[in-house]
Amino acid sequence: MPQPREGAGSDPVVPSRPAGTPAGLMDRYGRRATDMRLSLTDKCNLRCTYCMPAEGLEWLAKQAVMSAEEIVRIVRIGVDLLGVRELRLTGGEPLVRADLLDIISALRKAHPQLPISMTTNAVGLDKKAAGLKAAGLSRINVSLDSLHEETFTKLTRRPFLDKVLAGVDAAWAAGLGPVKLNAVLMRGINDAESPSLLAWALDRGYELRFIEQMPLDADHGWTRRNMVTAAEIRELLSVDYVLSADPRDRDGAPAERFEVRRRTPGSADATGPVLGTVGIIASVTEPFCSDCKRTRITAEGKIMSCLFSREEFDLLGLLREGATDQQLAERWQDAMWLKPKAHGMDHVGLDAPDFVQPDRSMSAIGG
Secondary structure, X not given: OOOOOOOOOOOOOOOOOOOOOOOOEEOOOOOEEOEEEEEOOOOOOOOOOOOOOOOOOOOOOHHXXXXXXXXXXXXXXXXXXXXXXXXXXXXXXXXXXXXXXXXXXXXXXXXXXXXXXXXXXXXXXXXXXXXXXXXXXXXXXXXOOOOOHHHHHHHHOOOOHHHHHHHHHHHHHHOOOOOEEEEEOEOOOOHHHHHHXXXXXXXXXXXXXXXXXXXXXXXXXXXXXXXXXXXXXXXXXXXXXXXXXXXXXXXXXXXXXXXXXXXXXXXXXXXXXXXXEEEEEOOOOOOOHHHOOXXXXXXXXEEEOOOOOOOOEEHHHHHHOOOOHHHHHHHHHXXXXXXXXXXXXXXXXXXXXXXXXXXXXXXXHOO
């Protein structure tokens, strides 16, 4: 098998996969990855405090990023040889890629039945939503942490709330549903806004998911003490709503879903019909590692078996050296075999003195 490019560094040593290991992206703990998260770029036009420093990051050189053709080939290997059943395009911000529509069109042509979603900050989405739908995108996830202009600007360091809201509406109008909204709550900044944000989403038929802030900020300023936990999120929402477990199977999804009903004033009881659902992604305090089905490819073609992994495998370097599809598939399987049992953050103290953040920030990994 071809070796990694000079200067790319050696891949981690992998325990031998036993003979008879089932096909696909299996790990040592019996999990099979079928949900692929693929980053199109590390670049972004926002500077969210929980992700990037104010001055931004040093972007990857253009030649280091996967080309459209390379993306299509890697996805094909994942789907045809390794059992990938769902694709999420991420970043950075995917909308900043000039060839985004070409990429989605090529992926849809190659895989007519594959669910293809995209996570975006929605800046500029109002002008592109219809084209994305026509190209073959299935649905959209939008990051939206606040409906108040001042708070939004404080969190993202950009005054673009109106652009984001226009993008969300355009996605809905284009049929990129269900439109899912992701909100990271920050203590003392937007946490009190959670009930009104949920009300806004329910009124419009959007699916809101609150996300515990993860230690993936480039400034490395995260502490567990400052993080708004899933338990606190449920308490904040309980002032106005009654949450009950969604009867649908979670099936390895990151978000625990709840049906939402209006709370009867002055009572713990619910009143009226189910208004919709809300999800809570509790990666830190209520981790779901045992059911994880995700495999990640960074913008420069590195395989990450876990969002918090400190080990990466170079798939793109091998591809560019002329590896066959089967060789690339085997490298991918090797990487996923090394997937850790869990990230371990649920065991660290309030100030996480013994937790070492990954070298990459969220934008450099792909959410």
